[in-house]
Amino acid sequence: MAKEANHPVRTTEKSLALIERLREADGARIRDLVGVAELSKGAVHNHLSTLREHGYVTKEGEEYRLSLQFLTLGGYTRGRTPLYRYGRSKADQLAADTGMLTNLVTEENGRGVYLYQARGDYAVNLDTHVGYRIRLHYTGVGKAILAYLDPERVDEIVDEWGLPMETENTITDRGELHAELDRIRARGYATDHEERTEGLACIAAPIRLDDEILGAISISAPTQRLGNEGFDEEIVGEVESTANELALDLKYRYDG
Amino acid sequence: MAKEANHPVRTTEKSLALIERLREADGARIRDLVGVAELSKGAVHNHLSTLREHGYVTKEGEEYRLSLQFLTLGGYTRGRTPLYRYGRSKADQLAADTGMLTNLVTEENGRGVYLYQARGDYAVNLDTHVGYRIRLHYTGVGKAILAYLDPERVDEIVDEWGLPMETENTITDRGELHAELDRIRARGYATDHEERTEGLACIAAPIRLDDEILGAISISAPTQRLGNEGFDEEIVGEVESTANELALDLKYRYDG
DNA sequence: GCGGAGTGTTTTCACATCGAAAACAACCTA
DNA sequence: TAGGTTGTTTTCGATGTGAAAACACTCCGC
Numbered sequence: 331m332a333k334e335a336n337h338p339v340r341t342t343e344k345s346l347a348l349i350e351r352l353r354e355a356d357g358a359r360i361r362d363l364v365g366v367a368e369l370s371k372g373a374v375h376n377h378l379s380t381l382r383e384h385g386y387v388t389k390e391g392e393e394y395r396l397s398l399q400f401l402t403l404g405g406y407t408r409g410r411t412p413l414y415r416y417g418r419s420k421a422d423q424l425a426a427d428t429g430m431l432t433n434l435v436t437e438e439n440g441r442g443v444y445l446y447q448a449r450g451d452y453a454v455n456l457d458t459h460v461g462y463r464i465r466l467h468y469t470g471v472g473k474a475i476l477a478y479l480d481p482e483r484v485d486e487i488v489d490e491w492g493l494p495m496e497t498e499n500t501i502t503d504r505g506e507l508h509a510e511l512d513r514i515r516a517r518g519y520a521t522d523h524e525e526r527t528e529g530l531a532c533i534a535a536p537i538r539l540d541d542e543i544l545g546a547i548s549i550s551a552p553t554q555r556l557g558n559e560g561f562d563e564e565i566v567g568e569v570e571s572t573a574n575e576l577a578l579d580l581k582y583r584y585d586g
Numbered sequence: 587m588a589k590e591a592n593h594p595v596r597t598t599e600k601s602l603a604l605i606e607r608l609r610e611a612d613g614a615r616i617r618d619l620v621g622v623a624e625l626s627k628g629a630v631h632n633h634l635s636t637l638r639e640h641g642y643v644t645k646e647g648e649e650y651r652l653s654l655q656f657l658t659l660g661g662y663t664r665g666r667t668p669l670y671r672y673g674r675s676k677a678d679q680l681a682a683d684t685g686m687l688t689n690l691v692t693e694e695n696g697r698g699v700y701l702y703q704a705r706g707d708y709a710v711n712l713d714t715h716v717g718y719r720i721r722l723h724y725t726g727v728g729k730a731i732l733a734y735l736d737p738e739r740v741d742e743i744v745d746e747w748g749l750p751m752e753t754e755n756t757i758t759d760r761g762e763l764h765a766e767l768d769r770i771r772a773r774g775y776a777t778d779h780e781e782r783t784e785g786l787a788c789i790a791a792p793i794r795l796d797d798e799i800l801g802a803i804s805i806s807a808p809t810q811r812l813g814n815e816g817f818d819e820e821i822v823g824e825v826e827s828t829a830n831e832l833a834l835d836l837k838y839r840y841d842g
Numbered sequence: 843g844c845g846g847a848g849t850g851t852t853t854t855c856a857c858a859t860c861g862a863a864a865a866c867a868a869c870c871t872a
Numbered sequence: 873t874a875g876g877t878t879g880t881t882t883t884c885g886a887t888g889t890g891a892a893a894a895c896a897c898t899c900c901g902c
Contacts (some may be wrong), residue, residue, distance in 0.1 A: 335632065335635035335636050335638075335639050336635070337632045337635075338632070338635070338636045338639065339597060339601065339632050339633050339636040341595060341597035341598060342597060342598055342600075342601040342633060342636050342637070343636060343640070344598075345595065345598040345601070346637075346640050346642070349659070353659060353662055353663075356666060376591065376593045376594070376595050377595050377598060379591035379592070379593075379594070380591050380594045380595040380598050380599060381598070381602075382591070383591050383594065384599070384602050385694075385695055386602070388694070395663075396659060396662075396663045397663070397694060397695075398660065398663055398664070398667075398692070398694050398699045398701075398717070399694075400656050400657075400659035400660035400662075400663055401656075401657075401660030401661070401663060401664050401699065401701075401716065401717040402660070402699065402717040402718070402719055403605070403609060403652060403656035403660065403717070404654065404656035404657030404658070404659065404660035404661065404717060405657070405660065405700075405715055405716045405717020405718060406609055406652075406656075406717065407609075407651075407652045407653070407654055407656055407657060408654070408657050408716075409715060410612060411654075422705070436654070438641075438644070438653060438654050438655075439641055439653075443654045443657065443658065444661075445654075445657075449678070459661055459665055460657065460661045460664075460716075461654070461657040461658040461659070461660060461661020461662065462658070462661060463658055
């Protein structure tokens with residue numbers, strides 16, 4: 331996130347805290363929200379009524395929930411993202427060709443954000459989904475992105491988010507991470523061999539435009555489907571060529 | 587939307603106005619936002635900094651934009667929606683079977699919200715997308731939903747949103763709309779014969795759970811593909827049976 | 843290199859507004 | 873009917889907001 335604002339608008343922060351709480355709690359009643367941001371019952375009521383009037387919150391009976399307005403704004407924002415605009419059909423194609431789950435991920439504030447997923451005929455079901463935010467250090471897409479960020483930025487991100495261990499294969503050492511990023515740059519693609527989820531592997535390729543890293547595209551599958559020792563050359567090739575096509579499309583696109 | 591709050595939180599409303607403006611303008615600089623909600627330059631700066639610190643807004647150079655945080659919250663909210671959870675695979679299947687564009691839409695605050703779209707091999711490209719909001723009176727999904735809302739609610743919605751004409755086939759008369767909704771209830775599905783877009787037709791079926799209307803599923807295609815005079819019986823059957831399966835899945839689902 | 847215009851950021855302080863507290867309303871249970 | 877719980881509304885004083893102004897920075901043209 332950004333450095334602290336000099337003159338934060340505290341009232342807005344209170345509304346945002348309520349929104350965050352509604353998300354965590356998956357909807358809540360007023361009494362459950364008393365105390366959030368140190369707000370009283372009446373104050374919670376005022377904030378929720380305001381958010382509701384503007385369509386950001388719905389009320390069913392006594393229960394307040396986040397509305398689909400976030401999906402509307404999010405869909406709009408995603409639609410303005412070149413990586414999504416040009417990458418969606420490529421991801422569909424890669425999913426159809428390989429039968430696997432393909433992902434389109436970009437970076438925001440030091441984490442990955444899933445922009446799109448396409449499901450092939452044999453796609454695995456995971457906890458990830460559009461909008462989902464994920465640590466960069468233990469995913470193929472994440473490492474593919476990190477490899478092409480400035481090293482200082484990588485360190486900033488590690489400082490902020492750490493290198494939490496998820497499986498025994500997770501990279502938890504900063505030096506080891508940088509070495510891995512060197513390898514990724516050298517060969518042009520990233521892999522994830524059960525670094526976040528046991529039994530799951532990924533092959534990911536960065537998508538760059540004029541030295542700027544826009545994100546990455548990947549396929550995820552059970553480890554054995556991607557080649558148990560060493561990754562399957564053919565599948566790696568498919569991911570790489572899809573990424574190359576996408577990068578070219580982005581470079582020579584018509585609109586701004 | 588809701589009736590006016592008694593004690594609106596004006597500061598929150600100002601932040602929301604800025605968010606709305608950023609969406610409309612597709613990003614903006616501070617000078618462009620002066621005057622929105624009657625805010626001064628310094629005030630705009632404070633609001634944007636606050637929103638940025640909490641991850642709702644990004645800043646590239648001097649330009650502020652909505653972040654993907656909305657996609658994150660929206661993806662989360664969508665994932666909590668039973669119609670989406672159970673309907674996604676059905677929509678995929680219907681798209682694969684028919685080759686057409688299939689849509690999953692629910693209603694919120696008097697408009698339809700696209701929850702999901704699946705693309706068959708011959709799917710048309712439209713302006714609709716996930717999160718997109720659409721009037722109910724000139725779409726198949728919209729009319730399928732209206733047909734199973736309380737008639738008073740339908741009138742409320744018409745009062746709020748009107749019946750704007752989009753093509754010469756658009757229903758613009760309230761009585762005619764109610765007659766159409768009667769027909770839809772009688773035969774169990776709705777159609778759209780170029781009522782919103784010339785050359786485009788839809789077949790839509792409502793998804794209900796215990797007399798509550800959760801939304802609708804539809805397929806969209808060029809008019810001639812759905813049968814030029816009268817809709818193709820076979821395709822109608824596919825949509826209807828998909829809707830029935832989905833309704834059953836929703837009724838006998840395992841989780842709450 | 844200099845001055846001026848345009849813009850983003852920070853500071854100050856008067857006054858709008860936010861929200862704690864309390865009263866009220868609506869509901870449920872015993 | 874009384875008593876408990878919760879949502880909504882009102883009141884009014886403390887707080888936080890934002891207009892205005894000053895400052896900092898960049899980009900011009902000369």
